Amino acid sequence: MKHTIAVIVENKPGVLTRISGLFSRRGFNIDSLSVGATDNPDYSRMTITVNCDEETLEQVIKQLSKLINVIRVSQLEPKESVERELAIIKVSANRENRPEIMQLVSIFRAKIIDVSPRSVIIEVTGDEEKVDAIERLLRQFGIKELARTGKVSMVRGTKVVQP
Amino acid sequence: MAKMTGAQAILESLKREGVDVIFGLPGGVLLPLYDAIYSSEVRHILVRHEQAAAHAADGYARATGKVGVCLATSGPGATNLVTGIANAYMDSVPMVAMTGQVNTNLIGRDAFQEADITGITLPITKHNYLVRKASELPRVFREAFHIARTGRPGPVLIDLPRDVTVEELEYSYPELHLPGYNPSTKVHQLQIKRAAEALMSAERPVIYAGGGVRYANAHQELFELALKLNAPVTTTLMGVGVFPEDHPLSLGMLGMHGTKYANYSIQGADLILAVGARFDDRVTGKIASFAPRAKIIHIDVDPAEIGKNVRVDIPVVGDARNALAELNKFVTQKPWSAWNERVSTWKCDYPLCYQKDESVIKPQLVVEKLCEVCPDAIIVTEVGQNQMWAAQFFTHKDPSRFISSGGLGTMGYGFPAAIGAKVGRPDCQVIDVAGDGSFQMNIQELATAVINDIPVKVAVLNNGVLGMVRQWQTLFFGERYSHTTLGQVPDFVKVAEAYGALGLRATKPSEVEDVIREGLASDKPTVMDFIVAKDEKVSPMVPAGASLSEILELES
Numbered sequence: 001m002k003h004t005i006a007v008i009v010e011n012k013p014g015v016l017t018r019i020s021g022l023f024s025r026r027g028f029n030i031d032s033l034s035v036g037a038t039d040n041p042d043y044s045r046m047t048i049t050v051n052c053d054e055e056t057l058e059q060v061i062k063q064l065s066k067l068i069n070v071i072r073v074s075q076l077e078p079k080e081s082v083e084r085e086l087a088i089i090k091v092s093a094n095r096e097n098r099p100e101i102m103q104l105v106s107i108f109r110a111k112i113i114d115v116s117p118r119s120v121i122i123e124v125t126g127d128e129e130k131v132d133a134i135e136r137l138l139r140q141f142g143i144k145e146l147a148r149t150g151k152v153s154m155v156r157g158t159k160v161v162q163p
Numbered sequence: 164m165a166k167m168t169g170a171q172a173i174l175e176s177l178k179r180e181g182v183d184v185i186f187g188l189p190g191g192v193l194l195p196l197y198d199a200i201y202s203s204e205v206r207h208i209l210v211r212h213e214q215a216a217a218h219a220a221d222g223y224a225r226a227t228g229k230v231g232v233c234l235a236t237s238g239p240g241a242t243n244l245v246t247g248i249a250n251a252y253m254d255s256v257p258m259v260a261m262t263g264q265v266n267t268n269l270i271g272r273d274a275f276q277e278a279d280i281t282g283i284t285l286p287i288t289k290h291n292y293l294v295r296k297a298s299e300l301p302r303v304f305r306e307a308f309h310i311a312r313t314g315r316p317g318p319v320l321i322d323l324p325r326d327v328t329v330e331e332l333e334y335s336y337p338e339l340h341l342p343g344y345n346p347s348t349k350v351h352q353l354q355i356k357r358a359a360e361a362l363m364s365a366e367r368p369v370i371y372a373g374g375g376v377r378y379a380n381a382h383q384e385l386f387e388l389a390l391k392l393n394a395p396v397t398t399t400l401m402g403v404g405v406f407p408e409d410h411p412l413s414l415g416m417l418g419m420h421g422t423k424y425a426n427y428s429i430q431g432a433d434l435i436l437a438v439g440a441r442f443d444d445r446v447t448g449k450i451a452s453f454a455p456r457a458k459i460i461h462i463d464v465d466p467a468e469i470g471k472n473v474r475v476d477i478p479v480v481g482d483a484r485n486a487l488a489e490l491n492k493f494v495t496q497k498p499w500s501a502w503n504e505r506v507s508t509w510k511c512d513y514p515l516c517y518q519k520d521e522s523v524i525k526p527q528l529v530v531e532k533l534c535e536v537c538p539d540a541i542i543v544t545e546v547g548q549n550q551m552w553a554a555q556f557f558t559h560k561d562p563s564r565f566i567s568s569g570g571l572g573t574m575g576y577g578f579p580a581a582i583g584a585k586v587g588r589p590d591c592q593v594i595d596v597a598g599d600g601s602f603q604m605n606i607q608e609l610a611t612a613v614i615n616d617i618p619v620k621v622a623v624l625n626n627g628v629l630g631m632v633r634q635w636q637t638l639f640f641g642e643r644y645s646h647t648t649l650g651q652v653p654d655f656v657k658v659a660e661a662y663g664a665l666g667l668r669a670t671k672p673s674e675v676e677d678v679i680r681e682g683l684a685s686d687k688p689t690v691m692d693f694i695v696a697k698d699e700k701v702s703p704m705v706p707a708g709a710s711l712s713e714i715l716e717l718e719s
């Protein structure tokens with residue numbers, strides 16, 4: 001099972017190492033990890049997705065909570081939260097297939113952010129499935145390079161994950 | 164606020180934290196700090212190897228309940244501490260380890276004697292710090308000591324670049340501000356009630372107590388609860404002594420080399436109350452068949468321990484002392500039961516024993532005699548057979564008088580830890596029960612003991628072999644003794660004398676008691692060399708991976 005957890009951490013040197021070190025030492029697998037500033041410069045927010053059973057998830061959360069620089073750990077239920085991921089994808093393109101690519105891009109409400117004679121770069125935002133889907137469909141044209149941010153996630157409604 | 168150097172600020176902070184002794188060894192980057200130590204009141208004990216500084220701080224902490232402090236220089240000094248820090252981490256020992264570091268502007272450039280010690284110790288510390296500015300020192304020290312001693316205790320490392328120790332700062336000791344650190348001490352009342360109900364209605368309860376009881380100072384509450392419930396109590400190696408072993412409810416130690424009756428009781432129980440213990444594999448045997456008929460109540464200050472290795476029916480997060488005191492309010496006196504009778508029968512039928520011998524000294528005899536001659540001694544152990552015999556054949560009655568490397572199983576721990584324990588509790592007789600292999604791992608500390616007049620006693624169970632490993636070779640590897648014979652073991656009496664300590668030897672059973680009496684009476688550090696039977700085995704034994712029910716009696 002895939003699980004998403006939001007982790008609020010102190011914005012201090014070495015914190016990311018502590019977290020990734022914990023995962024590797026305890027044998028937890030990180031599917032994706034994204035990290036960035038929050039509205040408060042003292043804290044950063046990480047969104048971590050892990051693929052594991054419920055018991056392991058409980059350990060992940062408890063072990064993360066033990067780290068001194070970790071302020072808060074919350075599991076985000078997929079049904080109750082919004083999730084987004086961004087990918088930029090460089091695809092081989094030529095005069096013949098470009099219209100077809102453009103069509104896909106518009107169906108997915110993606111954007112073309114760079115064009116050259118033999119390739120285009122597409123930016124797409126959405127949940128994981130959407131990004132997976134466009135990636136799959138673009139494969140027929142030849143993906144030359146792909147970069148995904150990993151997921152960020154937030155609970156719907158008024159509930160917040162704050163320090 | 165007072166202006167001072169970083170080095171002075173470090174000493175000022177140590178003073179405020181009540182530190183009265185540091186175990187350490189200097190080096191280049193530590194010169195400014197050592198210069199400040201030179202004119203300070205704090206006691207500094209110079210060790211001969213930094214590993215011993217960490218173990219001594221650890222032994223001091225376990226014997227006194229205070230935070231142990233050690234100090235080593237950058238690079239090799241710091242890496243020499245690593246085993247000692249890992250050892251303290253595994254056994255949840257409160258410790259602050261300070262290391263020197265190269266100047267901040269050289270960090271990351273592979274400078275002379277640079278080692279990334281905060282990186283290296285990341286997985287073996289409760290927390291660590293690399294101090295980058297002298298002004299951070301008061302806060303870092305305040306936090307480090309607080310983290311080391313609260314919640315589930317553990318080692319905290321502070322890396323101190325040289326320039327930080329000479330830089331000046333305005334000193335003031337700050338308030339604690341650790342938003343990510345709130346160890347739970349209070350217990351959940353509902354869980355306590357559920358636990359109390361389960362304990363009252365259980366027919367075959369067993370209490371399984373670990374080192375957490377000792378750190379929380381909860382032995383009196385444990386005693387009260389056990390007596391009210393008439394529940395038999397077994398302890399882990401870390402918990403040895405938290406329940407008096409001469410009490411009828413005591414089952415002694417459980418697990419791989421626990422008593423048969425402790426293991427049978429666990430397997431027959433319908434309820435297990437685990438307190439401050441972590442279901443280590445050496446304790447549970449094959450986890451799937453551990454206590455197959457029992458519900459489990461688990462009290463632990465570390466929420467991550469609950470449910471880590473076994474499924475728990477009633478979790479109670481919190482300080483063991485609070486939790487047990489609360490439980491005592493809800494339970495009432497239960498009668499001596501058929502279960503107690505059954506357990507007593509097991510105790511009668513399967514006592515810990517060994518084959519006595521007239522001509523060769525049995526190692527168990529040495530431990531028994533130590534107990535006879537000095538029942539109040541603080542017993543520290545090395546690792547291996549000596550450790551198990553020290554746990555089994557000494558009647559432990561006090562929660563802070565058995566000190567052993569449990570989680571990491573570090574050979575070479577015992578002797579320096581004994582030095583630390585003796586420094587912390589100079590009025591107690593401190594005896595390191597040692598193997599000849601383990602003792603040689605930190606034997607150089609004889610110098611530390613002699614020069615600083617720390618009269619610890621070492622009882623070497625000298626079997627000429629790495630006994631515990633040899634035992635496994637005998638049992639599971641067809642007596643193929645690959646590299647477990649130590650060959651010519653040095654003459655420990657002469658070694659002791661060379662360092663200025665007292666050396667004594669017993670080669671016959673009849674000499675054991677006299678050597679012990681003479682050794683303990685001396686006011687010098689003393690090595691008592693007992694030439695013991697080579698092929699004596701630690702018994703009983705649960706083979707690795709087997710269930711606790713499959714415990715075997717081993718012939719020697």
Ligand SMILES: Cc1ncc(C[n+]2csc(CCOP(=O)(O)OP(=O)(O)O)c2C)c(N)n1
Nearest residue numbers: 547548549572574598599600601629630631
């Ligand atoms: C530092 C270290 N190295 C290796 C081991 C593996 N080991 C466990 S017990 C043991 C033998 C210990 O021999 P000795 O100290 O003579 O004690 P005995 O078992 O003979 O009482 C060894 C090598 C260890 N525990 N620690």
